[in-house]
Amino acid sequence: MDKKWWHHLTAYQIYTRSFCDSNGDGIGDFQGIISKLDYLQELGVGAIWISPFNDSPNYDNGYDISDYYAILKDFGTTEDLEELVKECEKRDIIVMMDLVLNHSSNEHPWFLEAAKDRDGKYHDYYIWEEGTEDQPPQGEGAFFGGNVWEWTPQIQEYYYHTFSIQQPDLNWKNEDMRKDLYAMIRYWMEKGIRGFRLDAIDNIVKNGHGGNDQQSEKIHTYLQEMNKYSFGLQDNLLTVGETGGTTLEMAKVYSDPERKELDMVFQFELMGIDGVRSGNWDPKSYTLHDLKKLMEKWQVGLEQKGWNSLFLGNHDYPRVLSRFGNDTPEYRIVSGKMLATMIFGMKGTPYIYQGDEIGMTNVIYTESSRYQDIESVNFRKEKQELGWSEEKILSYLLRNSRDNARTPMQWNTQAHAGFTTGTPWMEANENYKEINVEDSRKDPASLFYYYKKLIALRKEHDVLIYGNFRLLEEEHPQVFAYERSLDGRKVVVVCNFGETPAQMNATQDLTDGKVLIHNYEGESVGKEIWTLKPYEAWMIEI
Numbered sequence: 001m002d003k004k005w006w007h008h009l010t011a012y013q014i015y016t017r018s019f020c021d022s023n024g025d026g027i028g029d030f031q032g033i034i035s036k037l038d039y040l041q042e043l044g045v046g047a048i049w050i051s052p053f054n055d056s057p058n059y060d061n062g063y064d065i066s067d068y069y070a071i072l073k074d075f076g077t078t079e080d081l082e083e084l085v086k087e088c089e090k091r092d093i094i095v096m097m098d099l100v101l102n103h104s105s106n107e108h109p110w111f112l113e114a115a116k117d118r119d120g121k122y123h124d125y126y127i128w129e130e131g132t133e134d135q136p137p138q139g140e141g142a143f144f145g146g147n148v149w150e151w152t153p154q155i156q157e158y159y160y161h162t163f164s165i166q167q168p169d170l171n172w173k174n175e176d177m178r179k180d181l182y183a184m185i186r187y188w189m190e191k192g193i194r195g196f197r198l199d200a201i202d203n204i205v206k207n208g209h210g211g212n213d214q215q216s217e218k219i220h221t222y223l224q225e226m227n228k229y230s231f232g233l234q235d236n237l238l239t240v241g242e243t244g245g246t247t248l249e250m251a252k253v254y255s256d257p258e259r260k261e262l263d264m265v266f267q268f269e270l271m272g273i274d275g276v277r278s279g280n281w282d283p284k285s286y287t288l289h290d291l292k293k294l295m296e297k298w299q300v301g302l303e304q305k306g307w308n309s310l311f312l313g314n315h316d317y318p319r320v321l322s323r324f325g326n327d328t329p330e331y332r333i334v335s336g337k338m339l340a341t342m343i344f345g346m347k348g349t350p351y352i353y354q355g356d357e358i359g360m361t362n363v364i365y366t367e368s369s370r371y372q373d374i375e376s377v378n379f380r381k382e383k384q385e386l387g388w389s390e391e392k393i394l395s396y397l398l399r400n401s402r403d404n405a406r407t408p409m410q411w412n413t414q415a416h417a418g419f420t421t422g423t424p425w426m427e428a429n430e431n432y433k434e435i436n437v438e439d440s441r442k443d444p445a446s447l448f449y450y451y452k453k454l455i456a457l458r459k460e461h462d463v464l465i466y467g468n469f470r471l472l473e474e475e476h477p478q479v480f481a482y483e484r485s486l487d488g489r490k491v492v493v494v495c496n497f498g499e500t501p502a503q504m505n506a507t508q509d510l511t512d513g514k515v516l517i518h519n520y521e522g523e524s525v526g527k528e529i530w531t532l533k534p535y536e537a538w539m540i541e542i
Ligand code: ISL
Pocket: 060, 063, 064, 100, 143, 163, 199, 200, 242, 243, 244, 245, 268, 271, 315, 316
C-alpha cells in the first residue's frame, strides 16, 4: 500500500455554530475556533473538518448554501477564515471544508433565476419535471419529510429535492453547473483549504424516479472529472466523501488511489445498525456479533485497496456514548474509553466529533417543542398530523434527533458551559457542570487524556495504521476483540461491551505483551486480562 501523509492523522469535526462563541451573539464562530486551537493541538489532531461556512439562510444550519463564495456572517469574515487557516498551519493542523454540492439553498441566485424562467441559463442547473399542481411526478419521500418533488407555480413545474424543500438538488448533468462548482472549489483551495468533506456526494446521480441511482457509473465519471479540475491540481489535499448509500464494493472503487476519485468515504452501515434515523426511526435490535461482523467486513474489505473512515457519530447522530456506550455516571468514562479503544485500534482515519473527547451525552428534553433541527421539527409536525401522542413523538426524538449532538460544546462550569457570554442559539446540556473541558484537563484519568494518548499511539505505531485486521473471539456475546499485524508485529485489542464482567477464552499468551493503553488502573499484563471488568478495554503489543 502506498503511504500517504495523512495516514497517521486523526481528524476532529467542528460544528461551528455550537463550538465556541467569541463575540457574545450566541452563535459559535471562526474566532471562537481560533481561541480553542491550542486545545486541539494539545489533543493532537491533524485536521479539523468544519461544518459548512458559506452564506446560508440556515434552514439546515448551513447545509443550504445561498452563496458558495461568501462566508456566513454569523461565523465571521473571509479574513477570519484566512487567519484560522494560518493559525492551524502553525500547529500542523489542516482545515477541511464541508462542500455541499448535491444541492443549494432555494435562495441561491441560480435557483431564483431557475424558478423564474424555463428558458434561462440557470433553469437547467436544477432538476425539473412537468406536472400539474394536484398531480406530482412519481417520487419517493424526501429526507426531511414530504415528497421529493415540489411545485413551482410561477413556471408550472416541479423541482427535485432529496432533503428539505429549501434544498433543491443541483443538476449534475449540466456541464456549466459542474464547471462552476469546480471553479468554486479552486477558489477555496487558493485560500489554503487542505481538505474537503463532500456532503451527500453519492446523491448527485438520480434514477429518474425521484430516487438516487446507486448503480450508475456516472458518479465515478463526475468524481474523476472534479478531481481533474480541482483536488487533483494539488498533491497535498485530503478528500472524504459522505456516501450514505455506499456498499463495500462501491467504497473500494471510490477510495482506490489509482482511480483518483476520493481518498476515503464515510459509510453508514454502523449508523444504521439500531434503526436510528433510518426508515421509520423504529428501534431495531442487534447483537454485538452483528456489530463485530459489520466492522470486520469493512476492515478486511478495504485491506488491499481503499481506505476506511472510522467514526461512531457526527452532527447527524445521537451522542456516541449514549448510543453505543453507557452514559450513567458510573460507567460514562470507562465505556467512553472502551469505545475509543475499539475505534482507534482499527485501520483507517479516525474522526472525533466535538465533545465526544470529554464524554458529552444526549440531551434530555421533556417537551418535543424544544427541538430545533429541521428534520426533527418536520418529523414532529408530520407525526402530530398523523395523531401520534406527545409522549410517543418525544420518545422518538429523544432517541433519534440530531439535536442530541448539537448542544453547545461544554468548556467549563460557567453559565452556558462557557460556550457564550450571551444567549446561546441552543441551550447547553444541563450536565455541563459534571462534563466539561476544564475539569477533563485537570484530571489525568479523564477521557480527554485517553483520546490524546490514542492519537499519539497512532503516530508512533505503524502496525495500527497498516496492520491487517483479524477478528478474535468471534462468537463471544460481550467481547469485541481483534488483532492487527504487520511484519511480525502484533497489536491485540480487547473490549468488553457489557456492564458485567466477561470471561474470555485464552487464545493467546499476552504475558510478555506491552500495554499500549488500558482503561482501568494498573498496567501489567497477566492472566487477569482474560477476565474483563465492566467495559474494560486493552490494547496490547506483542
Ligand atoms: O443517508 C444517510 C445515512 O444512510 C444520512 O445520514 C445522510 O447521509 C445524511 O442525512 C446526509 O447528511 C448530510 O447532508 C444533509 C445535512 O442535513 C446533514 O447534516 C449532512 O451531514 C443535507 O445537506
